[in-house]
Amino acid sequence: MYDQILFPTDGSEPAESILEYALQIASEHEATIHVLNVVDTSHASLSGTQDDVDDALEQEGTEIVNEAARRATERGVTAVSEVLHGDPSEAIVEYGTQSGIELIVMPTHGRRGLQRFLLGSVTERVINTADAPVIAVNPGTQPLAYPCQELLVPTDGSRGSELAVSEGVALANATGATLHLLHVVETGSLGPDARSLSKEEELTTRADEIIADAIEAAEAATVDRIASEIEFGVPSREIRNYIDTHEIDFAILGTHGTTDFSRYMMGGVSAKIVRTSPVPVMWVRDPDSTGE
Incomplete structure (x- = not known):
């Protein structure tokens, strides 16, 4: 039913708790999971040069998506990882369109990069503009199990x-x-x-x-x-x-x-x-x- 699933993440505890759920969905449908981190440079720290900040955020983002991809591989789920720069909601939607994403799974809040926006503008903008259905999950939701009954x-x-x-x-x-x-x-x-x-x-x-x-x-x-x-x-x-x-x-x-x-x-x-x-x-x- 779903062959290509997108999971935007900032590496926070809320996002990590939803990753397991996204992997359950991917495993059930034998789908590829795309793990995406967005470097929101417009809200980066002003310390150091902008290039230094961007490089540090990209390196951290790479570590985040690689770790998530590793967890997916351990579960037997094919994973693709990507780090992008730009507006979080726009980057998520654009990536989804270009990559033929059929389902987006994302937490309702997180921390850096996506964190200030997920509860409000990012999640709602993605819901309002993405071509694919969007599953929004409250990190406090327990237990999370897929498939649903x-x-x-x-x-x-x-x-x-x-x-x-x-x-x-x-x-x-x-x-x-x-x-x-x-x-x-x-x-x-x-x-x-x-x-x-x-x-x-x-x-x-x-x-x-x-x-x-x-x-x-x-x-x-x-x-x-x-x-x-x-x-x-x-x-x-x-x-x-x-x-x-x-x-x-x-x-x-x-x-x-x-x-x-x-x-x-x-x-x-x-x-x-x-x-x-x-x-x-x-x-x-x-x-x-x-x-x-």
């Missing part, structure tokens, strides 16, 4: 979530995981009539249609085990509740869309899910959308 795909019927459902269907078939389909009707901004009978019926009808379409796609692909649910409330909260209640160990979300749910995806929902999710989250971007 209980796979959640929240859907809102948008193009982005349709792509997430397709990815979830393929992954469920590849791993044998149970596919959970969830639609959250976001009621917080619908006004005082949100719970009126007519509005309730309208939202419920639309929710039923969205879930039915997702189930149909999963059944057409002969997914063995499918579960579905509709919830009303705050999307990030309902997603987290579902993860906890159903012992979800992996989630897939689309990054852009047009409905009440999806307009929060790279705002409140994504900020909360990316930074606090107790499970790895794969983000799938609509290639026709523009990153923010």
Whole structure:
């Protein structure tokens, strides 16, 4: 399913903890893992000449990727290592495009080079601009195990979530995981009539249609085990509740869309899910959308 996997790393403890998970994914899919370190020279120390700083950072980066590649080789995973200079998010996305990367696995925070940005701009920019799906993993997530057993795909019927459902269907078939389909009707901004009978019926009808379409796609692909649910409330909260209640160990979300749910995806929902999710989250971007 995935032949080329990219793992950006700064050699920090958070990144090291996610490397093992990335290697599990690569091993399961018999993929090549590309280990990338980005020397962010614009944020380098001002001591010494710039060339000296760049050389020191590149040497450190080389040691980091070589060590990660060694660990991959020990596990029987083919590894490619690379050190680049430039803006971290741009370098990650460009490398992914040029190298035919099919999946990016990255921690939500780290230290030098990528560290100041991973929690916010780098991870979210990569999610918003990469051609390949991006798995963002909170380093505090324990235990991490792949392949997943209980796979959640929240859907809102948008193009982005349709792509997430397709990815979830393929992954469920590849791993044998149970596919959970969830639609959250976001009621917080619908006004005082949100719970009126007519509005309730309208939202419920639309929710039923969205879930039915997702189930149909999963059944057409002969997914063995499918579960579905509709919830009303705050999307990030309902997603987290579902993860906890159903012992979800992996989630897939689309990054852009047009409905009440999806307009929060790279705002409140994504900020909360990316930074606090107790499970790895794969983000799938609509290639026709523009990153923010």
